Amino acid sequence: MNEATLEKFQYDNKIVKYFGAATMIWGLVGMLVGVIAATQLFLPEANLGNPYTTFGRIRPLHTNAVIFAFVGNAIFAGIYYSMPRLLKAPMWNKTLSWFHFWGWQLIILSAAITLPLGLTSSKEYAELEWPIDIAIAVVWVAFGANMIGTLIKRRERHMYVAIWFYLASFITVAVLHIFNSLALPVSMFKSYSAYAGVQDALVQWWYGHNAVAFFLTTPFLGLMYYFLPKAANRPVYSYKLSIIHFWSLIFIYMWAGPHHLLYTALPEWAQVLGTVFSIMLIAPSWGGMVNGLLTLRGAWDKVRSEPVLKFMVVAVTAYGMATFEGPMLSLKNVNAIAHYTDWIVAHVHIGGLGWNGFLTFGMLYWMWPRLWKTTLYSTKLANTHFWMGTLGILFYALPMYVAALTQFLMLREFDDMGRLAYGNFLQTVVELVPMYMLRAFGGLLYLSGAIVMVYNMIKTAKQGVFQPSEDDQAPALQKAYNSKGEFWHRAWERKPVFFAVLATIAILIGGVVEIIPTILVKSNVPTISSVKPYTPLELEGRDIYIKNGCVGCHSQMVRPFRFETERYGEYSKAGEFVYDRPFLWGSKRTGPDLHRIGGKYPDSWHYFHMMDPGSMSPGSLMPPYPWMVENEMDYSDLSAKIRTLQKLGVPYPDGFDLEANKNLEAQAAKIVKSLKDTGVEVMPNTEIVALISYLQRLGTDIEATAEKQ
């Protein structure tokens, strides 16, 4: 190779610095919101007495902030650092890089504003309304275009394993985001899901599961394959293993989604398929973990002295624990215990705090001094952070496991008379309060550790000089390349577009297998003739329920277990949800299931319960919603809502959009009268009236059938 063919170029460090700083800032914000939400679970007054900071609205704010803002920016920082260096070419287009950066921050900012305002689709990790969804798609495509452009301009013929992970993540997240966000807008800030009931649930959890896979797992495996060898200063343990585990992982992950919906109306074979593939997932997941840990063989002495490696070792270990626990949770009998309890919360936090958080910290501690051409300001502080974080994870997760088992055992206990031993759900929640306190303490410890890190990083930056760019040189790729004797993977590694197509096919096979039953599910949902569309007032009540994030604590899915049917009533039938857009089955019960709440209590009970839950259920941990009595419901867009639903196939009669207001007012008057009979004066156009009408309707449709028979 002669000198003349060498090309000089520069890596852009500024974009890495910006994404890195955004990671830290949003990380602190997201964790702080998490600590506030955790505090509200034992001290409801911590909602600051207003709807905007009440649990139902800040829980999605917390999840979105930590997933898309903290972890998202960390992924981008890592990719913008490693990809150019692995490909010997700067990122393709600087304008695109900056469009990506500012676009992403703007999306986060709009999420931070709209979620507290209650503008939400209520589908977990996809709560943002449709205009923001479109912005996400645009920015995501800009990011992908920038990566593909860099690949085309690369000077290194072969793609290192980290880059396959980046590419697969980009492609899959794009597919997932588009399919799950399909909705028909009513107005700028309100839309109805394109899917209803069981179908909506399936698409949502196909998305939810794979968002964890391709936003929280595969990009981080890519980062691990770059930064772990860098930090340990030795190559990855087995490159062969990385090839095998990459393809198996992206192939299998897409199939496992149905494990979120065990004991539902999903056809049996699809449930079994979901469980089988979840178990199979252990193999490729552990392939990654083993490869990461064994990379450190012979370097364990360094782990004792180097904080970067400490963080990474705990991260990879947490990944191994979470990916063993996940398949176990998809076994039906384990799932019966864990679903709706704090076990799931513990599981996701082992992954989130351990794997994502600690790998991010390790990466930042490694990268920051290099960007400023200096050394870390304080290794001691980094070690302090490490122990605060590790203890934080333990204080978080262990009480949650105890809480989950305690609650499950209490909920399913029957006394000698064959009645539920703890008939009131609240009896079990009160028992968990000490665990919730410990959990919040764990979260606070973890957050404090992160603050120590940010201080350390600021000091590190101050003592160094920022290097806006880094010079490098490499020969250009020769056009005439003799590929004789290269087969399969070795050849694919040279052809990014072909590689991307293959990866797409791999994920789509699993996706199609899951989506086909989703589309077919209608034929498997027995129609229940007495199930009717919501009345206009109930629809408004349902939208208020969605707006306030009630689904964050209350499920609407009674499972076919004796201890559930005894407690709540008849188990939920698939046919009951055909007009639910979006579905509101929920994933966690901090309060009782509400699917059979309709008609259980008088209207006045609901009124007083919403005003002050403690007055009806002494010791309740539910926050009060006194503003619902004063807030006027805005039903100016009611006609538009009815028309949108008609387009989606809800059988309202023709011209119903024009009568809807009258219909709503008539039903509201009835509720006002029933409240007045019990001595409660309330205006008919307040939110509480609509909410009561919705709650009283819930799960009552099948009773109508029973009465007829």
Next chain:
Amino acid sequence: MYKEVLRSIENIEIYPIISLLIFILFFLGVFLWAMRMPKEHIDYMKSMPMDDEKLTNNQP
């Protein structure tokens, strides 16, 4: 309407079995190929993250 099309397919249950077979064959292919990979190439790929500071030669 595409729902009707899909619903009319008989024995749709066979599809997951077919895709399972595709996966197993694909997996075996990747596995066999990875095992037969020449050592020099593996070493070259492995060393990529370490090559930041020094110049890479554009090897095969």
